[in-house]
Amino acid sequence: MESIKRTRIADILHNWQSIGIGNTVNLKGWVRTKRGNKNVAFIALNDGSIIHSIQIVVELAGFDEGSMKLITTGSCISVNGTLVESPGQGQAVEIQAKEIEVYGTADPETYPLQKKGHTLEFLREIAHLRPRTNTFGAVLRMRHAMAYAIHKYFNDNGFYYLHTPIITGSDAEGAGAMFRVTTLDAKNPPLTGTGEVDYSLDFFGKATNLTVSGQLEGELGALALSNIYTFGPTFRAENSNTPRHLAEFWMIEPEMAFYDINDNMDLAEDFLKYLVRYALEHCMDDLEFLNKMYDNELIDRLKFVVENDFQRLTYTEAIDILKASGQKFEFPVDWGTDLQSEHERYLVEKHFQRPVILTDYPSHIKAFYMKQNDDGKTVRAMDVLFPRIGEIIGGSQREEVLEKLIQRCREMHIPEKDIWWYLDTRRFGTAPHAGFGLGFERMMLFVTGMANIRDVIPFPRTPQNAEF
């Protein structure tokens, strides 16, 4: 077969006018469907570069019958052909095949991704193949677009990307149950004289875990470089089998010296709108597919978020609204209790009908590092609540006064010896600062309209499941 440089199908469909009708191109990809009659075959070819397949028209007279039989759904082929205008509807151009090479066939008896639709549950069991479907192609391309937009936003705004550690000897953040990381003999661990596991003999000379948050280390960076962000995997060893929890997920945590809680809210709102706008500007092909197949309010919802201010109010004001709402909630509402998903969704979806930023939560339901308000009972926390998702961002201004921070550590039984390094930032050149965390998969749920968090990450890790 003549060697011609491959063109991506995305480039053909977007730039066919400059490529030129009548010219010969090479395409490579996977066959989604083949139909036709004894004279002509129509192949829908997809290479993952775009959600659309391109139609390959094969006048069978010039082609080897044996090879054509190998071209089944799921097979991989290389096609030299002429770019022609398509007489059919729904496509501007198609390819008149001149030569075809079959790289690999796919046996219709055993290939699991036949033409018929598949449930998302079934596709999770074949997560190694599901990127070849329209749905997961769309989700994974959007996941790339959102990750890139995150890096671009922070780069363009003077933030530095900081790689905080994945393996940590610290569990001060207290955000959740942790996975142990070890090289000790699992069956017969070395013991100390008092019969406890002797972690001094473990790889790092002490007990270590997978990080639940890069925030504390992020603060070290911000208190030197001013504005940093993290974007890395985080872990929770919680036995939560829900559509909203993963044991391994990705988190973005910006941290900014000299920001107060208002600056923090402004950044969070601007950042989220930037990401949604980026999706609308760069992913419309995929969004239209997802809007049609999974959530027909998706695009409207994304546009609404970009175009409208988020509602900002205090936790205390929110409690008053919930109490006066007349709604029957499963969990009763009272000042001092943590808000449940049903409360957050009432505020966002019913009362304000827009994203909401709640601030100034009771200190006893928030972490030790949040800046204490003068009222003695609340802290400068801020949570951003989104429609369908609930909490998408959690953040706060941080306590920068050493004595107040130490006092909180004592009240919450966090040993100073475990976080001497964190306290040092308040001991030496302390500064007002703030930050927040965005769960990447929660954001992905929002921008894709998918309902289950297992369907917005390539290889989900959940209790009893670490396949592939």
Added chain:
Amino acid sequence: MESIKRTRIADILHNWQSIGIGNTVNLKGWVRTKRGNKNVAFIALNDGSIIHSIQIVVELAGFDEGSMKLITTGSCISVNGTLVESPGQGQAVEIQAKEIEVYGTADPETYPLQKKGHTLEFLREIAHLRPRTNTFGAVLRMRHAMAYAIHKYFNDNGFYYLHTPIITGSDAEGAGAMFRVTTLDAKNPPLTGTGEVDYSLDFFGKATNLTVSGQLEGELGALALSNIYTFGPTFRAENSNTPRHLAEFWMIEPEMAFYDINDNMDLAEDFLKYLVRYALEHCMDDLEFLNKMYDNELIDRLKFVVENDFQRLTYTEAIDILKASGQKFEFPVDWGTDLQSEHERYLVEKHFQRPVILTDYPSHIKAFYMKQNDDGKTVRAMDVLFPRIGEIIGGSQREEVLEKLIQRCREMHIPEKDIWWYLDTRRFGTAPHAGFGLGFERMMLFVTGMANIRDVIPFPRTPQNAEF
């Protein structure tokens, strides 16, 4: 103090002409030094946005003596002042202070980062504070720039970022010793009837480890989306205390459907040159500092790499050159042995005096997934060797023929049941493809001129060390 929107010192120094001499600005940052006499103080202020500090001139008559005493090396201040041209050398502008607020002092008796220079070894012990030094400010800003350049390069070239799993139940890649991830009771693990640890009761229902490579999962992505890349943490539980090894490091692994080994080499060379060019174009302030302080051939070396072709040759040709070299090597050279660092450096630094790409290694020293050549004894591997670094990239064309791949698995005792999902990609619509891995910290060593890998990652993890 009057509230004025803060300007980053980088913006002052780069854009002072558009900000305008005589205008009032607000700066916030950390004091590097303070000197002067009883009438005037000169403060070098740094906010991490750029390596340069800006000089703050304080006519002491108008300022509170007690506050001025708190302004020590390491303290954090906010300054309102007038942007003026500097009479001194080495700086275009300085700030005539009008008001100063001290956010936090730093006790000269206990603050570890006093004016005097510190060894890199000492700074590793205070990794929580070392981002405040010129050296680590420069390294961390360059680390950001390189990470961003990586995402930008792939995004602009139609690659999709794929998050491969960190926790994995697969250890087929065989790239190194692994860390176990577990929630089982460390002291009294549950046992099976035969007395072995019962991993079916562990969090994921089986034994799991930290990934050593995202490649196998990356191939799943490439064989659906055409071009993908990973950029994430990887782990090796090897007891290697060297300046070139970390237990936790970041790796970039692009994987491309329809690429052969030549396409793979072209991509690797173009990619590496892009990154080095990006550093030269975006990080010259930091490069000039590192060139002056650590490696006075650094900038010349970077320019050389950008401007010259990499030398490409086969492993067999390299062995012939080494044997004919007349050099005395610690490890003898013979066809079939793996190349040692001394051999790689001889080829790169002495013989060719440029980056080298070696291809077609003996199959028995390479991984099972590499494409077998027709000679029956070599595989389509490619390693990129860099001056000072040795191997910076390792990659290959992948074996796409199912039967050959299964045969190699058997020879290398890799159970098919462990990688059925990987084999499925060759079973259904297989395609020629290739990819490589770049160790991010090796690249950081190259572009910064630093000598120890612990100094190019914010929080290094090595045997006996997981601080912060």
